[in-house]
């Protein structure tokens with residue numbers, strides 16, 4: 215994986231492409247948060263199992279990712295009950311068996327206190343994709359900080375497509391096959407005192423940072439990176 219530090223995190227080019235904020239609600243497409251519609255496995259590591267965080271309905275024309283034969287729902291997965299999410303995670307999607315396997319190795323971790331742990335699987339919640347507001351586009355330095363405030367600790371914490379809000383650096387991961395990967399979405403965290411209900415009675419908060427999800431359409435791999443806030 216390569217990391218480029220010389221690319222700006224904000225600027226006029228961040229006005230496009232169009233992005234979406236995922237919130238609890240009924241969408242005409244079958245986007246969901248949590249649930250158990252995919253089986254998640256981790257055979258390499260002795261860690262709490264990763265969780266299915268979100269599935270995006272690829273029939274939705276707003277999801278402008280390359281079309282993949284036989285894949286109609288794109289599963290998004292991560293460690294959420296231990297700090298192993300700080301390392302890059304790579305998941306293999308197996309559409310036939312509806313299984314996601316963590317193929318990267320990560321043996322050092324700290325398991326969260328029982329109070330901070332999430333049920334796994336997460337309760338399934340229907341989500342709606344709402345157009346990003348003007349404030350969600352980091353088109354200059356001032357707007358960048360506004361977008362950060364909305365991404366971390368507020369209602370715009372799940373960003374689907376559109377420009378990513380990079381917290382520290384610009385991530386441009388490369389798949390093991392050598393191809394660059396497509397940015398899918400990113401997840402910051404909710405306000406601890408005022409959660410929006412995507413998980414009943416609990417805020418989505420796994421630590422001070424954000425997760426970034428990428429797809430290699432060739433290998434059917436999802437690469438998950440993170441950045442601290």
Ligand SMILES: [Zn+2]
Pocket residue numbers: 389390391392393430432433434435
């Ligand atoms: Zn690949």
